[in-house]
Amino acid sequence: MDKEARFKQTTRSVQVMKERSEPIVxxxxxxxxxxxxxxxxxxxxxxxxxSLGMVMLGYDTTVPVTIEDMIHHAKxxxxxxxxxxxxxxxxxxxxxxxxxxxxxxxxxxxxxxxVDGLKLEGGIEIVPHVQALVQAGIPVCGxxxxxxxxxxxxxxxxxxxxxxxxxxxxxxxxxxLQAAGSFMVVLExxxxxxxxxxxxxxxxxxxxxxxxxxxxxxxxxxHDLLGLGVDSRRAKFVKTxxxxxxxxxxxxxxxxxxxxxxEFPNQEYRYDIAVxxxxxxxxxxxxxxxx
Ligand SMILES: Nc1nc(=O)c2c([nH]1)NC[C@@H]1CN(c3ccc(C(=O)N[C@@H](CCC(=O)O)C(=O)O)cc3)CN21
Ligand SMILES: CC(C)C(=O)C(=O)O
Numbered sequence: 001m002d003k004e005a006r007f008k009q010t011t012r013s014v015q016v017m018k019e020r021s022e023p024i025v026x027x028x029x030x031x032x033x034x035x036x037x038x039x040x041x042x043x044x045x046x047x048x049x050x051s052l053g054m055v056m057l058g059y060d061t062t063v064p065v066t067i068e069d070m071i072h073h074a075k076x077x078x079x080x081x082x083x084x085x086x087x088x089x090x091x092x093x094x095x096x097x098x099x100x101x102x103x104x105x106x107x108x109x110x111x112x113x114x115v116d117g118l119k120l121e122g123g124i125e126i127v128p129h130v131q132a133l134v135q136a137g138i139p140v141c142g143x144x145x146x147x148x149x150x151x152x153x154x155x156x157x158x159x160x161x162x163x164x165x166x167x168x169x170x171x172x173x174x175x176x177l178q179a180a181g182s183f184m185v186v187l188e189x190x191x192x193x194x195x196x197x198x199x200x201x202x203x204x205x206x207x208x209x210x211x212x213x214x215x216x217x218x219x220x221x222x223h224d225l226l227g228l229g230v231d232s233r234r235a236k237f238v239k240t241x242x243x244x245x246x247x248x249x250x251x252x253x254x255x256x257x258x259x260x261x262x263e264f265p266n267q268e269y270r271y272d273i274a275v276x277x278x279x280x281x282x283x284x285x286x287x288x289x290x291x
Pocket of ligand 1: 051146223
């Protein structure tokens, strides 16, 4: 996309997109190259997800991810996609102590990485925190359903809100987040009929990941949609649009083979020097050795 044609989404424009039933496209990114890919592809917004702990840092869950990790990656994404809306996850347990601590952590992320909003996992229990951030001028995106920071409590990455009470609670949480001033909410790994019901009940946009096709938008993890991961374990909601992991391994193998067989670097990849210059250097070295 050329620079002129690029429109940076805002909290207001995504609301209009929902009203017009225009799907909102979100993808995660964790560094400046990935962010530039997402922007060049014309996505509406980028999420610097704490999934970076799993896909970039090699952890089994998102629990070990720190505020420093999030800021480090968010800054890189901001540099790579200056004209795209960027939302950043608040990491594990940074919005569960005092409201004052939550505002302090959130302000650090906003001011140091200069992004467009923050995402927090949870419902009614975090409403005071959401309200305080909104009062501070920070756009807040909610996240309900499979909230990965609670994976240890869930006992694994499992589909959520399949029973009546849990489904009712999720709907109430969505309503509470909207009332608290959230501009959007991510719905992860829930029955699609519940995704539909939430999207029809609240007025703010819903972004689904494993929440059906009626959500106002969709999000996928960069590594998942590009097939970059090396482990084959993959959630049912992931559609893989390329096999870049396999391409990467094949390319590195070719490089390895060419170096081992003295095929790389050939003439094309070398720098020249005048013959006289190099022979003078050689002569100089020989004279030094004699002395
Ligand atoms: N690469 C990656 N993609 C993600 O979407 C993602 C992360 N990492 N890390 C943070 C969370 C964890 N997520 C996950 C991980 C696994 C499943 C999964 O395997 N779900 C099972 C559900 C099985 C059940 O409940 O019965 C599935 O088969 O879809 C779901 C979400 C989503 N997020
Ligand atoms: C999967 C998305 C919604 C997320 O929260 C993340 O990338 O951490």
